[in-house]
Amino acid sequence: MSKKTTIRDVAKYADVSPATVSYVLNGVKKVSEETKLRVLQAIGELNYYPDFTAISLSKRKSNLIGIVFSLIDNSFAEVMRENPYYNEMISGIEIVARKKNFDILITGIGNIEEYRSWVKKRNLDGLLFLGLFPPKLYNEMKKIDIPIVLIDTYEEYTNVYKNVNINDELGGYLATKHLVDLGHRNIAFVATNIKVSLVDERRFQGYKRALNEAKIPFNNNLFFETLLNFEGAITFESGYKIGEQILESRENITAIVTISDIYAIGIINALQKHGKRVPEDYSVVGFDDISMCNYILPSLTTVKQDIFNKGEEAAKMLIDAIEIPSSKPKSIELPVKLIVRDSTKPL
Amino acid sequence: MSKKTTIRDVAKYADVSPATVSYVLNGVKKVSEETKLRVLQAIGELNYYPDFTAISLSKRKSNLIGIVFSLIDNSFAEVMRENPYYNEMISGIEIVARKKNFDILITGIGNIEEYRSWVKKRNLDGLLFLGLFPPKLYNEMKKIDIPIVLIDTYEEYTNVYKNVNINDELGGYLATKHLVDLGHRNIAFVATNIKVSLVDERRFQGYKRALNEAKIPFNNNLFFETLLNFEGAITFESGYKIGEQILESRENITAIVTISDIYAIGIINALQKHGKRVPEDYSVVGFDDISMCNYILPSLTTVKQDIFNKGEEAAKMLIDAIEIPSSKPKSIELPVKLIVRDSTKPL
DNA sequence: CTGAAAGCGCTTACAG
DNA sequence: CTGAAAGCGCTTACAG
Numbered sequence: 001m002s003k004k005t006t007i008r009d010v011a012k013y014a015d016v017s018p019a020t021v022s023y024v025l026n027g028v029k030k031v032s033e034e035t036k037l038r039v040l041q042a043i044g045e046l047n048y049y050p051d052f053t054a055i056s057l058s059k060r061k062s063n064l065i066g067i068v069f070s071l072i073d074n075s076f077a078e079v080m081r082e083n084p085y086y087n088e089m090i091s092g093i094e095i096v097a098r099k100k101n102f103d104i105l106i107t108g109i110g111n112i113e114e115y116r117s118w119v120k121k122r123n124l125d126g127l128l129f130l131g132l133f134p135p136k137l138y139n140e141m142k143k144i145d146i147p148i149v150l151i152d153t154y155e156e157y158t159n160v161y162k163n164v165n166i167n168d169e170l171g172g173y174l175a176t177k178h179l180v181d182l183g184h185r186n187i188a189f190v191a192t193n194i195k196v197s198l199v200d201e202r203r204f205q206g207y208k209r210a211l212n213e214a215k216i217p218f219n220n221n222l223f224f225e226t227l228l229n230f231e232g233a234i235t236f237e238s239g240y241k242i243g244e245q246i247l248e249s250r251e252n253i254t255a256i257v258t259i260s261d262i263y264a265i266g267i268i269n270a271l272q273k274h275g276k277r278v279p280e281d282y283s284v285v286g287f288d289d290i291s292m293c294n295y296i297l298p299s300l301t302t303v304k305q306d307i308f309n310k311g312e313e314a315a316k317m318l319i320d321a322i323e324i325p326s327s328k329p330k331s332i333e334l335p336v337k338l339i340v341r342d343s344t345k346p347l
Numbered sequence: 348m349s350k351k352t353t354i355r356d357v358a359k360y361a362d363v364s365p366a367t368v369s370y371v372l373n374g375v376k377k378v379s380e381e382t383k384l385r386v387l388q389a390i391g392e393l394n395y396y397p398d399f400t401a402i403s404l405s406k407r408k409s410n411l412i413g414i415v416f417s418l419i420d421n422s423f424a425e426v427m428r429e430n431p432y433y434n435e436m437i438s439g440i441e442i443v444a445r446k447k448n449f450d451i452l453i454t455g456i457g458n459i460e461e462y463r464s465w466v467k468k469r470n471l472d473g474l475l476f477l478g479l480f481p482p483k484l485y486n487e488m489k490k491i492d493i494p495i496v497l498i499d500t501y502e503e504y505t506n507v508y509k510n511v512n513i514n515d516e517l518g519g520y521l522a523t524k525h526l527v528d529l530g531h532r533n534i535a536f537v538a539t540n541i542k543v544s545l546v547d548e549r550r551f552q553g554y555k556r557a558l559n560e561a562k563i564p565f566n567n568n569l570f571f572e573t574l575l576n577f578e579g580a581i582t583f584e585s586g587y588k589i590g591e592q593i594l595e596s597r598e599n600i601t602a603i604v605t606i607s608d609i610y611a612i613g614i615i616n617a618l619q620k621h622g623k624r625v626p627e628d629y630s631v632v633g634f635d636d637i638s639m640c641n642y643i644l645p646s647l648t649t650v651k652q653d654i655f656n657k658g659e660e661a662a663k664m665l666i667d668a669i670e671i672p673s674s675k676p677k678s679i680e681l682p683v684k685l686i687v688r689d690s691t692k693p694l
Numbered sequence: 695c696t697g698a699a700a701g702c703g704c705t706t707a708c709a710g
Numbered sequence: 711c712t713g714a715a716a717g718c719g720c721t722t723a724c725a726g
Contacts, residue, residue, distance in 0.1 A: 020711090269643070272644045291583055
């Protein structure tokens with residue numbers, strides 16, 4: 001194996017100093033056209049690629065973005081495993097990161113100590129947080145002086161960090177309004193946990209607004225939560241269990257609003273396995289519009305959000321913040337849209 | 348913002364040289380118990396975290412593993428987007444990487460030039476390739492002197508690199524045998540492209556072996572391919588289209604073997620939308636056993652592979668190779684298992 | 695057992 | 711417009 005080509009080799013070859021090579025590489029200072037050409041040619045002939053590690057060390061900038069997942073069982077396994085949601089998001093992030101010459105590092109964070117050491121060790125330029133984290137972590141974040149963009153989080157943190165969200169309240173409203181318009185009155189709402197997930201809380205507000213407008217009183221027996229703490233993932237399995245609870249309910253439920261397509265699919269499966277039909281017996285609305293929605297029977301009515309674009313926007317925001325460090329906290333709110341398919345029908 | 352704590356600060360605080368701090372950090376050479384204690388304490392009190400960038404530069408080792416996806420449209424978007432397969436795999440990789448103090452960098456590779464510069468720039472310690480790449484890339488790989496583990500690839504490359512696979516031939520055999528045992532004779536086989544994907548080719552061999560054993564002649568009209576080149580992703584959509592082709596077939600097909608659950612689900616959807624029933628009119632077998640298989644109706648009979656474990660094994664193999672560079676090319680073949688659910692029935 | 699010094703491959707005031 | 715030199719934060723022969 002040959003020795004690595006360094007800036008010094010290029011300098012020697014082009015008969016200039018390493019500093020000059022660095023100048024042309026960085027487009028800094030005025031280097032004469034003639035010299036620049038010689039250097040560029042040397043770079044080409046020697047097949048030279050600058051070493052990012054060295055650049056990071058001397059520039060104090062790594063061109064590395066960390067994507068942080070909340071953890072379960074010491075791996076982001078559970079969170080990502082079933083839900084194509086995260087695939088899409090990461091895809092969006094990656095595409096803009098690469099365009100801007102950043103690489104992405106993915107990790108799950110199990111505890112604060114792990115987080116702290118990880119960020120410090122790697123000299124990350126910026127961080128993207130996906131989803132919900134324990135409050136302690138947000139405090140820890142403040143101590144670390146790099147740009148952070150939060151995705152799918154609300155409330156107190158919003159005022160401190162940048163973030164990108166969708167109009168969750170409207171999403172909950174549209175889903176519910178759709179069912180109300182179809183004549184449904186006993187509409188269940190299925191969330192993870194609205195105390196813990198402010199995203200779900202907003203959607204729940206939208207649900208209540210739609211009921212309110214239709215003069216339908218809120219009935220707490222129609223409200224279902226799947227999780228008790230931060231450690232829950234959205235899985236088909238927990239959707240399925242909620243489906244069974246709905247079957248046991250005495251509230252004469254005819255329609256169901258959920259905060260995730262995964263839940264909706266799990267619920268529908270439970271209903272169908274117990275001999276109920278969708279949408280004849282129950283109308284069901286999902287949330288997200290993952291591609292699968294089109295390929296189950298019945299196809300799933302859902303609130304669409306552009307997850308890929310969410311990833312893109314978050315990455316752009318972060319990279320902007322990295323490049324112009326003065327930028328202030330701000331929020332982007334992306335639109336949502338109701339997609340009507342075959343899992344809902346008039347009562 | 349306070350200045351970063353360096354090894355020098357620690358050294359000063361503990362009243363030793365930076366070299367000594369480095370020794371205790373690396374557990375190298377014998378440092379006296381007493382000195383070591385002082386250093387450790389200084390590290391704790393100053394809240395010191397070694398800078399990986401600096402370590403990388405001086406050790407010539409980044410503790411970074413690259414996960415490389417094959418690309419479409421300049422992002423790994425399409426490949427990953429619909430298929431939870433990759434989630435699981437990455438989860439498995441991440442969990443062992445983190446345990447061993449490696450971080451993972453994710454990228455898609457659009458062209459060779461991009462690949463080359465990416466690997467060189469980042470001083471990656473090792474590479475994991477997911478899926479299929481153009482032959483040119485394999486040649487390029489050889490030139491770069493770092494450990495590589497290929498996942499889901501076969502043939503000439505196998506002899507050069509390490510890789511982890513499953514017993515694909517057996518998978519194809521088990522799926523087909525199951526249908527044969529149920530009395531089916533006209534069994535379709537759906538692949539991406541067996542010229543391009545040796546994985547699919549092996550499964551196809553298994554399919555033919557099962558037919559052979561049952562004295563059923565191979566009928567080329569029962570063989571369906573979805574892709575024409577390297578650029579295809581496995582999507583519900585292409586499964587759906589194959590489903591429509593199957594409906595149009597005059598071969599009196601009663602059963603279908605596929606190389607992916609995603610295809611199977613797309614196919615079933617097409618069949619159902621056109622008024623056919625599964626398994627009454629068609630028995631369908633998937634491949635992979637993604638979690639969704641349990642939550643569609645009918646639940647999907649499939650060939651299970653442990654994707655998570657595949658990721659773990661690949662990461663272990665790679666890290667071993669990084670730590671003991673002498674290790675030779677080798678292969679791991681993971682088992683497969685038929686999971687019978689409701690999408691298949693006796694003819 | 696411990697430390698001074700050179701080096702990893704780049705960047706960047708500073709001087710000319 | 712160009713270069714010598716110091717520095718980024720570590721590691722590692724080498725010497726003692």
